[in-house]
Amino acid sequence: MTYFWLKAGHIIFVIFWMAGLFMLPRLFVYHQEAPEGSEEAARYVERERRLLKIILLPSIIVVWVLGLMLAMTTGAFSQGWFHAKLLFVIVLSGYHGWLSAYAKKLARGERSMDGKTLRLLNEVPGLAAVVIVILVVIKPF
Template structure:
């Protein structure tokens, strides 16, 4: 009976981890793309068909990739934390803070995109290009915390 339970727990962990990694990849890819879309959007003439196409691309990226991915990242991640009892570990707490920050970053990006589509004030393209690096820097810290930090706990 214990062997069957251990096998079930191991399989649950493996599937949760696979799902988490898959949707993290989708989420981070979307976070890399969205600021770049905004740069191209802002370079299009206001009111043009090109601008309208960028607005639609941004909306689809948010609706089809980013929103489902962030939800599934959180779902699989919290399930993994529960299954592994990761809550008390420092590496997990650090990861959680960074994932919360990335989630807030996505929220800000979505809000900016909606304001941009409505003709609101624009951020210069250089700033958006620099902001494009935020997910990559966060991933470096998150992966280091999980892989290296977990090895020491």
């Protein structure tokens, strides 16, 4: 029973986390289309800050805590698929950290990436999710 509740909570917060990871680079693209120093740009700074603080940060914490509790419940630490999953989840967490740093740069008025690169980077969470879900459901090794 504990296992199913942990898993339900894990999946719910994975959805919140992924939604935030998909949304933030989109906001960056629109933000960078607004003139620097404009009121519109300032509104994007606030939207990005709130998305990071209210959705992304709590979600990544809950996903990690429930995921590690699930691993302890099922003994996944000794299984190959779990090691591979951890690798991709660490990549995804690093991507989250990078987004957070880029939001701070944008807030300071630094725009080091163009919209095309940001749109390309937006594929990272989608690809990682495909691999992670296959690993966790099929458990190929």
